[in-house]
Amino acid sequence: MQAPVLHVAVIGAGEKSAALLRALAGMERVRVAGVAASDPEAPGARLARELGIPVTAEWRALVGRPDLDVVVQPDPDPAVTAEIRRLEPVRAHLLPPGATELVLALVEAGERLIRRLRERDRERDLILDSTHDGVLAVNGEGLVTVCNTAAERLLGVGREKVLGRPAAEVIPGTRLHAVLQSGKPELNQQQDLGSTTIVTNRMPVRDESGRVVGAVAVFRDITEVKALAEEITDLRETKALLEAIIHSTQDAISVVDSRGMGLLVNPAYTRLTGLTPEQVIGKPATVDIDETQESMHLQVLRTRRPVRGVPMKVGPRRRDVIVDVAPILVDGELKGSVGVIHDVSEILRLTEELEQQKKLVRRLQSKYTFEDIVATSPTMQMAVEQARRAAETPATVLLRGESGTGKELFAHAIHNASGRPGEFVRVNCAAIPDQLLESELFGYADGAFTGARRGGRRGLFEEAQGGTIFLDEIGDLSLGLQAKLLRVLQEKEIRRVGETTPIPVNVRIIAATNANLEDKMARGEFREDLYYRLNVIPIFIPPLRHRREDIPTLVERFVERFNREYGRAVTSIDPAVMEPLMRYHWPGNVRELENVISRAMVSVDVRESVLLPRHLPPLDGLSGGRHAPAPAGPGRTATAVLPLADVVAAAEREALRRALEATGGNKTEAARRLGIAPRTLYYKLERHGLLGAR
Numbered sequence: 306m307q308a309p310v311l312h313v314a315v316i317g318a319g320e321k322s323a324a325l326l327r328a329l330a331g332m333e334r335v336r337v338a339g340v341a342a343s344d345p346e347a348p349g350a351r352l353a354r355e356l357g358i359p360v361t362a363e364w365r366a367l368v369g370r371p372d373l374d375v376v377v378q379p380d381p382d383p384a385v386t387a388e389i390r391r392l393e394p395v396r397a398h399l400l401p402p403g404a405t406e407l408v409l410a411l412v413e414a415g416e417r418l419i420r421r422l423r424e425r426d427r428e429r430d431l432i433l434d435s436t437h438d439g440v441l442a443v444n445g446e447g448l449v450t451v452c453n454t455a456a457e458r459l460l461g462v463g464r465e466k467v468l469g470r471p472a473a474e475v476i477p478g479t480r481l482h483a484v485l486q487s488g489k490p491e492l493n494q495q496q497d498l499g500s501t502t503i504v505t506n507r508m509p510v511r512d513e514s515g516r517v518v519g520a521v522a523v524f525r526d527i528t529e530v531k532a533l534a535e536e537i538t539d540l541r542e543t544k545a546l547l548e549a550i551i552h553s554t555q556d557a558i559s560v561v562d563s564r565g566m567g568l569l570v571n572p573a574y575t576r577l578t579g580l581t582p583e584q585v586i587g588k589p590a591t592v593d594i595d596e597t598q599e600s601m602h603l604q605v606l607r608t609r610r611p612v613r614g615v616p617m618k619v620g621p622r623r624r625d626v627i628v629d630v631a632p633i634l635v636d637g638e639l640k641g642s643v644g645v646i647h648d649v650s651e652i653l654r655l656t657e658e659l660e661q662q663k664k665l666v667r668r669l670q671s672k673y674t675f676e677d678i679v680a681t682s683p684t685m686q687m688a689v690e691q692a693r694r695a696a697e698t699p700a701t702v703l704l705r706g707e708s709g710t711g712k713e714l715f716a717h718a719i720h721n722a723s724g725r726p727g728e729f730v731r732v733n734c735a736a737i738p739d740q741l742l743e744s745e746l747f748g749y750a751d752g753a754f755t756g757a758r759r760g761g762r763r764g765l766f767e768e769a770q771g772g773t774i775f776l777d778e779i780g781d782l783s784l785g786l787q788a789k790l791l792r793v794l795q796e797k798e799i800r801r802v803g804e805t806t807p808i809p810v811n812v813r814i815i816a817a818t819n820a821n822l823e824d825k826m827a828r829g830e831f832r833e834d835l836y837y838r839l840n841v842i843p844i845f846i847p848p849l850r851h852r853r854e855d856i857p858t859l860v861e862r863f864v865e866r867f868n869r870e871y872g873r874a875v876t877s878i879d880p881a882v883m884e885p886l887m888r889y890h891w892p893g894n895v896r897e898l899e900n901v902i903s904r905a906m907v908s909v910d911v912r913e914s915v916l917l918p919r920h921l922p923p924l925d926g927l928s929g930g931r932h933a934p935a936p937a938g939p940g941r942t943a944t945a946v947l948p949l950a951d952v953v954a955a956a957e958r959e960a961l962r963r964a965l966e967a968t969g970g971n972k973t974e975a976a977r978r979l980g981i982a983p984r985t986l987y988y989k990l991e992r993h994g995l996l997g998a999r
């Protein structure tokens with residue numbers, strides 16, 4: 306149905322009429338049919354012309370029109386009013402006096418209200434558009450009334466396409482119509498919109514009476530939040546892992562920020578330094594854990610370079626530590642520095658203990674005195690007497706005798722009787738490779754060769770400073786080393802390998818050999834000058850087979866010793882035991898006798914008190930009785946087939962034994978005749994138990 310339109314005629318064109326015309330022009334349901342103006346230039350007449358309203362000079366022409374609903378006379382002229390009433394008695398539409406003012410006031414009030422409402426709408430839109438949350442509202446009919454910028458962005462639609470349209474049709478997946486129907490809010494609903502995830506709160510809008518008149522949805526993009534949440538979970542796990550590691554490591558760790566303020570310390574740090582987290586975190590690292598040094602953290606922050614392996618003493622117990630500090634650089638930016646402190650006091654203590662143990666072992670090595678040397682035979686008594694006298698002097702002693710005759714025993718005894726305060730150091734010149742022997746004897750400088758220890762190392766000559774060095778198997782020394790040893794003997798100073806500064810040494814030298822040095826000299830294998838330097842006091846120790854009268858006393862001595870060592874209780878020796886021992890030729894000399902008694906004592910029962918012939922092991926080459934020859938001998942008619950390895954080993958042992966016997970124990974000569982290197986011979990003798998256990 307078409308809304309009715311009010312047709313108005315305005316009589317008069319003064320200021321008041323003009324104001325009324327302006328007000329009426331804005332009204333939708335009012336049409337001004339014409340304006341009556343006696344002066345065509347009056348303000349009302351001019352405005353009417355601008356607005357396209359017909360203007361007439363004769364008001365009577367206007368009033369007579371049949372389509373008029375109202376005639377308005379803003380400035381009433383009583384004569385005109387009466388005239389109108391007379392002419393139009395039926396349609397007395399004239400507004401009463403003062404009505405114009407009322408209309409104007411109402412229009413103004415209406416305009417003010419509209420302005421205020423528009424402002425509020427603008428404010429609301431501004432607020433809605435500035436929030437990141439999408440806002441969508443529908444009225445009671447489900448038509449969209451609000452769609453802010455964020456909603457446009459999130460939904461991917463322009464507001465001009467949705468405003469005033471049914472939400473259910475234009476917003477995919479909306480549930481606002483459902484909320485409109487149920488009147489129940491739907492809160493924190495997660496919803497996927499393509500690649501984005503949103504979370505929505507939908508609420509009904511009620512009027513004062515509680516009737517649902519609309520619904521609002523407020524929603525936000527949580528794609529980033531979701532990703533961040535996942536990242537944070539990952540970071541938390543990593544952090545927990547790192548914390549666990551930092552907490553459990555035995556190394557002390559401290560971290561400072563880029564200004565040098567304490568950020569983190571672990572329990573190992575507190576244990577080591579005695580500093581608690583409260584004393585460190587948030588405090589400047591001006592002094593280091595070792596107050597005598599500049600803070601390494603500050604040094605690293607200043608230079609941006611790591612510092613490694615700095616030794617320090619820290620904590621109330623002044624523990625020895627090694628510190629590494631490194632800058633923390635993230636994308637090239639300095640974020641702080643991390644220090645790791647390794648406690649090395651335990652390692653140092655163990656090293657020291659090891660050194661002590663080594664010294665102890667060496668001291669044990671030189672525990673023998675002249676009282677320990679059995680010397681019943683006149684030849685041995687003479688040798689001991691010579692040695693006693695030599696001990697009183699610092700002169701070089703050369704001990705000569707076959708293997709196992711007791712040369713080392715003599716060396717110990719001489720050292721102990723000499724009263725020299727330093728240590729007794731033994732070197733087997735034949736057992737150490739030549740290149741190694743030089744650095745062993747004289748030590749080496751820092752960085753002398755690959756693998757050399759930092760700071761270099763003392764050699765055995767320096768170790769024996771103030772004491773005695775026992776150069777065993779001197780006959781096996783290479784010509785090169787012979788020259789170097791000669792210089793030591795002449796100048797009484799040594800030079801570490803790789804160094805030129807000499808170090809004075811005060812060391813008594815006892816050399817020993819079972820080789821024929823004179824033969825060697827004749828063959829050019831031993832330097833003559835060195836021979837005379839060494840041969841100051843030569844002492845010959847005869848082989849056991851040349852002094853059999855020593856055998857009973859030696860046996861008694863060994864039985865006593867193994868009683869103690871093996872927990873046996875042998876108090877007497879059957880005379881029948883002595884018989885084969887006295888007959889045997891003892892190629893291995895006293896060491897071999899010692900081994901035989903040792904094996905006999907092992908086969909003695911703990912309750913037995915008498916050593917019997919049956920306890921003795923077979924003695925090589927002694928036939929008859931229970932002392933059978935070694936198995937696998939060539940003359941043996943054995944039916945048993947033995948493993949080849951055993952047969953070969955037995956043959957090798959026999960060959961070695963014969964070679965030693967034939968050369969009187971001269972190992973260099975034995976090696977030469979066997980066609981093997983002396984070192985190989987040593988190795989083989991050791992393996993077959995033909996070389997005394999050292």
Ligand SMILES: Nc1ncnc2c1ncn2[C@@H]1O[C@H](COP(=O)(O)OP(=O)(O)OP(=O)(O)O)[C@@H](O)[C@H]1O
Pocket residue numbers: 677678679680706707708709710711712713714715777819859862895896899997
């Ligand atoms: N006269 C002795 N009195 C007591 N024990 C002795 C005697 N002679 C040697 N021994 C013992 O015999 C074993 C061998 O002696 P030692 O090691 O001194 O011989 P060596 O001549 O240095 O041998 P090698 O030339 O093989 O190095 C040692 O256990 C030692 O105690």
